[in-house]
Amino acid sequence: xxxxxxxxxxxxxxxxxxxxxxxxxxxxxxxxxxxxxxxxxxxxxxxxxxxxxxxxxxxxxxxxxxxxxxxxxxxxxxxxxxxxxxxxxxxxxxxxxxxxxxxxxxxxxxxxxxxxxxxxxxxxxxxxxxxxxxxxxxxxxxxxxxxxxxxxxxxxxxxxxxxxxxxxxxxxxxxxxxxxxxxxxxxxxxxxxxxxxxxxxxxxxxxxxxxxxxxxxxxxxxxxxxxxxxxxxxxxxxxxxxxxxxxxxxxxxxxxxxxxxxxxxxxxxxxxxxxxxxxxxxxxxxxxxxxxxxxxxxxxxxxxxxxxxxxxxxxxxxxxxxxxxxxxxxxxxxxxxxxxxxxxxxxxxxxxxxxxxxxxxxxxxxxxxxxxxxxxxxxxxxxxxxxxxxxxxxxxxxxxxxxxxxxxxxxxxxxxxxxxxxxxxxxxxxxxxxxxxxxxxxxxxxxxxxxxxxxxxxxxxxxxxxxxxxxxxxxxxxxxxxxxxxxxxxxxxxxxxxxxxxxxxxxxxxxxxxxxxxxxxxxxxxxxxxxxxxxxxxxxxxxxxxxxxxxxxxxxxxxxxxxxxxxxxxxxxxxxx
Amino acid sequence: xxxxxxxxxxxxxxxxxxxxxxxxxxxxxxxxxxxxxxxxxxxxxxxxxxxxxxxxxxxxxxxxxxxxxxxxxxxxxxxxxxxxxxxxxxxxxxxxxxxxxxxxxxxxxxxxxxxxxxxxxxxxxxxxxxxxxxxxxxxxxxxxxxxxxxxxxxxxxxxxxxxxxxxxxxxxxxxxxxx
Ligand SMILES: Cc1ncc(C[n+]2csc(CCOP(=O)(O)OP(=O)(O)O)c2C)c(N)n1
Numbered sequence: 001x002x003x004x005x006x007x008x009x010x011x012x013x014x015x016x017x018x019x020x021x022x023x024x025x026x027x028x029x030x031x032x033x034x035x036x037x038x039x040x041x042x043x044x045x046x047x048x049x050x051x052x053x054x055x056x057x058x059x060x061x062x063x064x065x066x067x068x069x070x071x072x073x074x075x076x077x078x079x080x081x082x083x084x085x086x087x088x089x090x091x092x093x094x095x096x097x098x099x100x101x102x103x104x105x106x107x108x109x110x111x112x113x114x115x116x117x118x119x120x121x122x123x124x125x126x127x128x129x130x131x132x133x134x135x136x137x138x139x140x141x142x143x144x145x146x147x148x149x150x151x152x153x154x155x156x157x158x159x160x161x162x163x164x165x166x167x168x169x170x171x172x173x174x175x176x177x178x179x180x181x182x183x184x185x186x187x188x189x190x191x192x193x194x195x196x197x198x199x200x201x202x203x204x205x206x207x208x209x210x211x212x213x214x215x216x217x218x219x220x221x222x223x224x225x226x227x228x229x230x231x232x233x234x235x236x237x238x239x240x241x242x243x244x245x246x247x248x249x250x251x252x253x254x255x256x257x258x259x260x261x262x263x264x265x266x267x268x269x270x271x272x273x274x275x276x277x278x279x280x281x282x283x284x285x286x287x288x289x290x291x292x293x294x295x296x297x298x299x300x301x302x303x304x305x306x307x308x309x310x311x312x313x314x315x316x317x318x319x320x321x322x323x324x325x326x327x328x329x330x331x332x333x334x335x336x337x338x339x340x341x342x343x344x345x346x347x348x349x350x351x352x353x354x355x356x357x358x359x360x361x362x363x364x365x366x367x368x369x370x371x372x373x374x375x376x377x378x379x380x381x382x383x384x385x386x387x388x389x390x391x392x393x394x395x396x397x398x399x400x401x402x403x404x405x406x407x408x409x410x411x412x413x414x415x416x417x418x419x420x421x422x423x424x425x426x427x428x429x430x431x432x433x434x435x436x437x438x439x440x441x442x443x444x445x446x447x448x449x450x451x452x453x454x455x456x457x458x459x460x461x462x463x464x465x466x467x468x469x470x471x472x473x474x475x476x477x478x479x480x481x482x483x484x485x486x487x488x489x490x491x492x493x494x495x496x497x498x499x500x501x502x503x504x505x506x507x508x509x510x511x512x513x514x515x516x517x518x519x520x521x522x523x524x525x526x527x528x529x530x531x532x533x534x535x536x537x538x539x540x541x542x543x544x545x546x547x548x549x550x551x552x553x554x555x556x557x558x559x560x561x562x563x564x565x566x567x568x569x570x571x572x573x574x575x576x577x
Numbered sequence: 578x579x580x581x582x583x584x585x586x587x588x589x590x591x592x593x594x595x596x597x598x599x600x601x602x603x604x605x606x607x608x609x610x611x612x613x614x615x616x617x618x619x620x621x622x623x624x625x626x627x628x629x630x631x632x633x634x635x636x637x638x639x640x641x642x643x644x645x646x647x648x649x650x651x652x653x654x655x656x657x658x659x660x661x662x663x664x665x666x667x668x669x670x671x672x673x674x675x676x677x678x679x680x681x682x683x684x685x686x687x688x689x690x691x692x693x694x695x696x697x698x699x700x701x702x703x704x705x706x707x708x709x710x711x712x713x714x715x716x717x718x719x720x721x722x723x724x725x726x727x728x729x730x731x732x733x734x735x736x737x738x739x740x741x742x743x744x745x746x747x748x749x750x751x752x753x754x755x756x
Contacts, residue, residue: 164648
């Protein structure tokens with residue numbers, strides 16, 4: 001065996017069995033508890049597909065209509081379940097089509113294992129038909145990747161792949177398997193990986209730092225929490241809530257932290273960042289202690305770094321040491337899994353209420369309400385506004401739906417207005433902002449969470465990037481609810497053109513097809529509305545249906561999303577118009 | 578912040594592809610690698626990268642963080658020049674005819690502890706190991722003679738303080754935490 005075993009810890013031994021490499025792939029996936037994978041066949045991965053055929057009933061394969069769709073579906077599945085999503089593709093173009101999804105999973109820390117077929121090992125480096133150096137291509141966007149050229153490596157490498165994808169700060173792993181390795185036979189036995197000597201997924205917690213953090217929090221007069229997806233990835237939602245409730249500290253969230261704390265929680269003060277809420281953005285520059293939990297100070301959150309929370313003592317709870325002091329200097333970094341560190345922190349925290357400080361949030365919120373929210377939600381004339389659609393979905397779903405949003409204005413509106421009662425309910429492409437993400441991600445989300453309502457909110461632009469997945473929805477009968485908010489524009493880009501390029505609408509206006517006609521051609525139940533008076537009933541019909549449902553809403557063409565922190569501006573210079 | 582020479586030392590598993598993973602970290606941040614050397618280390622089956630960059634301390638800290646994050650990287654460090662013993666080797670190929678008669682240069686070579694590696698009727702190969710300014714001054718000295726070839730190795734360095742790699746690996750082998 002070529003793979004070095006020194007330095008890897010394994011648990012559980014099974015009896016050995018002579019199988020092909022391709023069968024070993026499936027057996028390994030089963031051993032990891034994989035129930036479903038998303039993929040697309042082709043020459044270099046055919047031996048594995050042959051085994052997928054034989055193992056029907058034990059493991060499900062969903063044929064998407066594009067490998068990008070497979071990757072996003074795997075992401076959607078991973079985001080709602082917390083399990084590792086699996087995508088599979090052939091060599092060459094199959095593999096390159098996965099790239100966008102892998103990059104998206106990388107930047108949003110989504111656990112995913114991608115398996116690609118590769119030309120036979122004797123052909124490697126010969127520019128053979130459909131040979132692409134996918135390991136080289138995916139290096140900067142994977143947590144780990146590896147090319148298997150011998151069948152005997154398969155169980156061990158896949159065990160490592162799953163371990164790496166799910167542990168610590170999760171991320172995507174790509175395993176490339178040459179065709180001859182799929183045909184070759186091996187003695188199969190599977191041992192789950194439980195450690196790699198060069199890899200420390202969970203940094204050791206320094207109790208002293210936790211105490212220092214607690215002290216700063218206890219002494220704070222105007223503290224503020226900003227939490228991110230780390231809370232969800234670390235399954236620390238309950239702990240976060242306990243911290244928030246015990247200390248009475250207002251808690252704001254990043255786009256990926258959304259749903260970790262229920263929307264209606266009295267201490268939930270909304271979203272930070274470019275299109276976040278007015279109060280938490282402004283008060284970021286007024287708080288005395290900023291407690292960042294499982295978030296990474298993305299530029300869309302911080303705006304201009306030179307004027308970001310300069311007055312505050314910054315406490316950073318973070319699992320990834322490379323994130324500490326990367327963008328914002330942390331006065332008190334607390335390394336570790338938030339599930340561990342928040343638990344320890346709770347012991348040291350004193351009960352507080354911070355009433356006056358809360359009034360500030362309330363005041364600023366009412367300004368936002370008067371200037372923006374009211375108009376967004378209760379317009380009585382003109383075209384339907386995006387926010388009204390979200391509001392109606394909230395009313396009918398009572399905040400129990402999973403909302404999968406695409407990228408653009410509708411995404412910002414969805415995150416601003418959607419209500420959530422439980423965690424892992426907001427699925428969106430945060431770090432990469434990948435148009436075309438939502439439709440396939442919704443498939444994975446619904447399959448991962450079949451008992452919940454899954455609603456995809458998509459723009460007319462993004463919908464056309466992956467709309468072929470309607471066929472997947474039909475073939476697999478995945479009852480997702482698809483809402484296309486049609487403004488006949490690439491709205492978010494148009495907004496920037498309006499604000500910063502004097503309304504020169506270069507290539508943002510779209511002449512669109514008949515969307516419901518398209519959805520009908522894929523045998524979906526559809527509805528299109530353009531009048532406010534039909535909105536409530538249409539949303540009710542959609543959510544009452546137990547089948548996939550397509551709803552097109554014709555919305556205001558030239559709406560702008562506010563508040564907004566313009567690029568390079570300070571969070572406290574957030575604009576209301 | 579002021580830019581300085583930093584030596585980044587990386588202990589890794591011997592893994593195909595790690596070089597490009599590490600190089601990509603520099604590429605993404607537009608940081609020029611002044612020199613890079615990969616060799617075996619004092620620990621069995623563990624490789625050591627020595628990478629020289631001219632950056633600010635803040636940058637080098639972030640880079641080390643990103644490098645250490647790579648799965649097969651065991652540990653990464655950065656050092657300033659004064660914390661290291663470091664050397665480079667240079668080879669100079671000169672035409673024998675230019676050289677044989679010149680006692681001045683021959684004595685210079687002796688004085689600088691350079692070594693004549695090869696003597697042939699056509700050319701001499703001289704080797705000099707030392708710090709950058711030493712290989713540089715020999716270069717300047719030989720240049721007027723018309724260097725036929727010149728090459729300098731990457732910097733190799735050992736730190737003055739301990740590198741507790743074996744202990745680190747030992748800790749992994751004895752800890753039973755399974756997460
Ligand atoms: C793949 C990809 N290409 C381009 C962009 C740049 N971009 C960001 S938002 C946007 C407009 C999206 O338009 P649409 O889907 O209609 O949604 P809207 O903003 O109108 O709600 C574009 C083009 C992107 N984010 N992703």
